[in-house]
Amino acid sequence: MEKKVADLRSGLVVMIVCALLYFWAIPAQIRYNGQADLNPDFFPRLLVICGGICGAILALTSAAGLKKAGRLNVTLFRSPEARVNLKSYMRHALFLASALAYLFVVGYLGFVLASVLYLVFLLLYFGHTRIHWCLLESVLFVAAVYLVFSLAFKISFPEGFLGF
Amino acid sequence: MNVLLESLNQFLSVPVLLGIAAGVVVGIIGGGMPGISPSMCIALLLPVSLYLPTPVAIGLMMGSYQGSMFGGSISAILINTPGTASAAATTLDGYQLALKGQSGKALKMALYASCSGGLIGTIILLAMAKPLSTVALKFGPPEYFSLMLLSLALISGISGKSLLKGLISALLGLLLATVGMDPIMGTRRFTFRNINLADGLQTLSVFIGVFALSELLSQLSQSRADLFRKADPLSVSDNELTFREFWEQKINILKSSIIGALIGVLPGIGGSTACFVSYAEAQRRSKHPERFGTGILEGVAAPEAANNAVAGGALVPLLTLGIPGDVVTAILVGALIAHGIKPGPLMFIEDIGTVYTIYIALFLAVVVLLAVGRVGIPVFAGVVKLRKATLIPMIFIICVVGTYANRSNIFDSMTMIVLGALGFILKKNKFPIAPLVISFVIGAQLEMSLRQSLILSDYSISIFLTRPISLVLIVGALVFSVFMVRRNRKLAAQA
Numbered sequence: 001m002e003k004k005v006a007d008l009r010s011g012l013v014v015m016i017v018c019a020l021l022y023f024w025a026i027p028a029q030i031r032y033n034g035q036a037d038l039n040p041d042f043f044p045r046l047l048v049i050c051g052g053i054c055g056a057i058l059a060l061t062s063a064a065g066l067k068k069a070g071r072l073n074v075t076l077f078r079s080p081e082a083r084v085n086l087k088s089y090m091r092h093a094l095f096l097a098s099a100l101a102y103l104f105v106v107g108y109l110g111f112v113l114a115s116v117l118y119l120v121f122l123l124l125y126f127g128h129t130r131i132h133w134c135l136l137e138s139v140l141f142v143a144a145v146y147l148v149f150s151l152a153f154k155i156s157f158p159e160g161f162l163g164f
Numbered sequence: 165m166n167v168l169l170e171s172l173n174q175f176l177s178v179p180v181l182l183g184i185a186a187g188v189v190v191g192i193i194g195g196g197m198p199g200i201s202p203s204m205c206i207a208l209l210l211p212v213s214l215y216l217p218t219p220v221a222i223g224l225m226m227g228s229y230q231g232s233m234f235g236g237s238i239s240a241i242l243i244n245t246p247g248t249a250s251a252a253a254t255t256l257d258g259y260q261l262a263l264k265g266q267s268g269k270a271l272k273m274a275l276y277a278s279c280s281g282g283l284i285g286t287i288i289l290l291a292m293a294k295p296l297s298t299v300a301l302k303f304g305p306p307e308y309f310s311l312m313l314l315s316l317a318l319i320s321g322i323s324g325k326s327l328l329k330g331l332i333s334a335l336l337g338l339l340l341a342t343v344g345m346d347p348i349m350g351t352r353r354f355t356f357r358n359i360n361l362a363d364g365l366q367t368l369s370v371f372i373g374v375f376a377l378s379e380l381l382s383q384l385s386q387s388r389a390d391l392f393r394k395a396d397p398l399s400v401s402d403n404e405l406t407f408r409e410f411w412e413q414k415i416n417i418l419k420s421s422i423i424g425a426l427i428g429v430l431p432g433i434g435g436s437t438a439c440f441v442s443y444a445e446a447q448r449r450s451k452h453p454e455r456f457g458t459g460i461l462e463g464v465a466a467p468e469a470a471n472n473a474v475a476g477g478a479l480v481p482l483l484t485l486g487i488p489g490d491v492v493t494a495i496l497v498g499a500l501i502a503h504g505i506k507p508g509p510l511m512f513i514e515d516i517g518t519v520y521t522i523y524i525a526l527f528l529a530v531v532v533l534l535a536v537g538r539v540g541i542p543v544f545a546g547v548v549k550l551r552k553a554t555l556i557p558m559i560f561i562i563c564v565v566g567t568y569a570n571r572s573n574i575f576d577s578m579t580m581i582v583l584g585a586l587g588f589i590l591k592k593n594k595f596p597i598a599p600l601v602i603s604f605v606i607g608a609q610l611e612m613s614l615r616q617s618l619i620l621s622d623y624s625i626s627i628f629l630t631r632p633i634s635l636v637l638i639v640g641a642l643v644f645s646v647f648m649v650r651r652n653r654k655l656a657a658q659a
């Protein structure tokens with residue numbers, strides 16, 4: 001039953017996203033002059049329509065299954081199996097937020113310093129306890145990556161105030 | 165003949181052999197670590213390959229493909245956890261053999277069966293590719309569109325439990341492929357006035373985000389204690405596999421390899437299905453089927469031969485039609501295109517040297533795998549001890565560097581993070597990832613074929629129904645979709 005509720009939710013989300021794309025994103029993001037038989041928005045609109053239909057079928061078939069089981073009512077989305085436990089995704093959210101923050105500061109601190117600091121943070125965050133060991137591992141790893149990519153492949157990394 | 169010799173000559177150089185060996189080593193290490201799939205491993209190697217000469221890059225990728233397929237068996241045998249989905253069937257007998265103190269024997273059988281499978285897969289690729297490319301040369305835009313439609317239907321239906329979710333995933337991949345310039349009129353689409361998106365989403369950001377980062381995010385669902393736990397593998401015993409023991413498996417290996425290669429040809433099915441089908445077939449024709457699962461060499465040889473043979477089979481649709489059959493070949497398309505090679509039937513006429521290069525690379529990857537595996541099994545066995553708590557942060561840094569390196573643009577790394585989050589959300593809601601990636605790769609070609617076909621027919625869809633090959637392919641897609649819907653309903657009713 002939990003799967004049916006999840007599918008119903010997924011189907012509804014797909015439908016809403018497709019509606020937003022069709023009525024807002026496509027008109028706003030694909031602008032062209034003149035009129036042709038196959039405009040640049042033809043293919044995206046076709047995809048969004050197909051996606052919306054698939055989402056609707058997914059939602060309807062799940063709703064039919066729930067109705068058969070007598071579970072389709074107004075309290076469905078308040079039931080425990082329908083609730084998304086956002087707390088269980090805190091680690092993921094923190095990881096992604098810290099990753100974006102790392103990418104923002106990499107331009108100021110430079111690749112080497114920002115990466116060493118970030119790697120130490122991640123190692124400690126994932127359960128390592130010995131900070132000296134984390135620091136050593138991070139310095140060696142980042143130095144190896146920096147040397148391989150900058151010397152062998154001639155990639156210029158963001159330099160920051162330290163110059164590397 | 166001259167072209168073949170030239171291609172062979174390219175490969176008999178130290179850098180190319182080193183490239184293959186590096187690919188094999190990285191592949192075995194990646195495959196040996198549970199949680200790192202062959203596709204993730206190859207996606208992480210892709211940025212490196214862009215800076216290498218074409219034969220070295222192709223050798224690196226093929227080596228990694230073959231190496232990761234074998235690598236999965238190491239953790240399957242030593243810690244009863246398959247390093248890759250393709251090694252799942254190997255755990256059944258491999259771990260039992262290890263418990264009996266015959267881990268060395270099981271690993272060597274896995275290695276020899278993998279190499280034999282890889283070799284037979286390459287031979288099947290050689291046999292099938294040329295004739296199929298001759299047929300594919302007759303294809304025009306409508307046939308290509310119908311063929312891609314059939315491929316997407318197959319991949320969407322097979323890669324997950326729900327055809328609808330597979331289709332939604334495929335449509336999302338196609339939509340992501342529309343970001344950037346319109347291929348005919350040059351209008352910007354979904355660029356949000358950001359100059360970095362004018363060329364579309366970078367292939368590397370999509371591959372690394374959707375495969376590698378989403379996988380890392382999935383690993384985060386484990387508790388801290390689990391992430392920090394060190395696996396306690398069984399030691400590698402020094403018992404040798406005799407030639408007689410290997411030779412007794414010749415028919416088993418041959419049959420399993422053929423099954424693996426043929427399954428590899430079909431879009432979307434992949435190594436995990438191939439190894440279970442070949443395991444079941446080996447058990448069916450065995451004189452003592454009741455001993456399967458108790459630790460016998462037949463149970464290791466069959467899945468390992470099959471999953472390496474898949475590599476050769478999966479290259480058939482890629483080389484002959486330009487359509488990737490699975491996620492690994494989708495990443496290979498990215499690598500080939502980055503090197504200015506457009507896979508497809510025309511390659512057999514205009515660029516036969518590259519075709520030979522790929523054949524030779526696949527063949528040499530098997531030879532190098534044999535040498536590296538033979539010497540390095542005890543060393544690679546140590547890989548399974550690595551803590552995920554150490555591995556995840558380091559892989560993340562490689563993901564960032566990999567996406568940044570392509571254009572020296574931090575925006576691509578940010579895109580990778582957004583796409584990684586998208587991939588994770590899709591996985592959590594049981595949407596398969598493979599259709600998204602494959603449709604992203606073929607998206608531009610599919611749109612072009614559709615629009616060209618409609619222009620040719622004066623905007624009538626009848627063009628797809630009046631040309632025989634196109635009609636057959638569209639009917640095939642419809643029949644398969646109906647079949648998948650019925651099968652899913654039956655499975656749901658049984659559940």
